[in-house]
Amino acid sequence: MNKFSAVITGIQRSDSLCCIELDASGITLSMLLFDLAPSFQQGKRVHVLFKESEVALGKHLRGEISLSNRFRAVVRAIRQGDILSDITLDSKAGEFGSIITTRAVERLGLQVSDEVTVMFKASQLSLETSHDT
Template sequence: MNSFSGHITDIRTSDALSVVTVSVDTAVTFKAIVIDNPETAPYLSEGHAVHVLFKETEVVIATGKDPAVSLQNRVKGTISAIDKGLLLSRIVIHTPIGELVSVISTNAVDALGLTENKNVIAMIKLNEVALAP
């Protein structure tokens, strides 16, 4: 499980749903959609410390400068290690916020030409990001 510490910087609420923006550092923010709002979950307040969590299998890897896709959670980094298996591969990405891990198919590793020291963008759908106070 990927885990990063940050602070809530913005909350947009509609009924029982909230899109929460968490700043992990000055250059990296994550957005998460939660089935809660500030009235039902006291931790949902600007400035509150939270942990951002997401599974390794939910991390999409892209190459190139800025791919045109709808995924808003993007972290740029450099591949520091690849553990290739027959079907799946574990990719470790060195980023400004620490090590981020992705598990993708070995076919995708080969198709993208992923190698150590290659610059990539790790992307995570906002509905796959969990927040822990």
């Protein structure tokens, strides 16, 4: 499980649905969730969690897409398997991982030191209380 430290910068509510805006060391993230816990308030430091299998990667992307979470990272390591590959990435928010198919690694021509665009859906994030000061 990937984990970034972040600060809640905005909360939009519509009935029980909430859109949360977060700042993870200069990376703006958005997430959707139902029934926001009272402990999560604007200005609160939190941990943002997301699965490696939910992280999509792109190279040389241009134009707009519907995914709200899109930022740059650098490939630090690639561990290729027969079917799946484990990619280690470095971003302004820290190191994290992505698991994609080995076919995708080959199709992208992915190599260590490549700059990639990281993407994941707002519905794929979760929050955890941070005890950082």
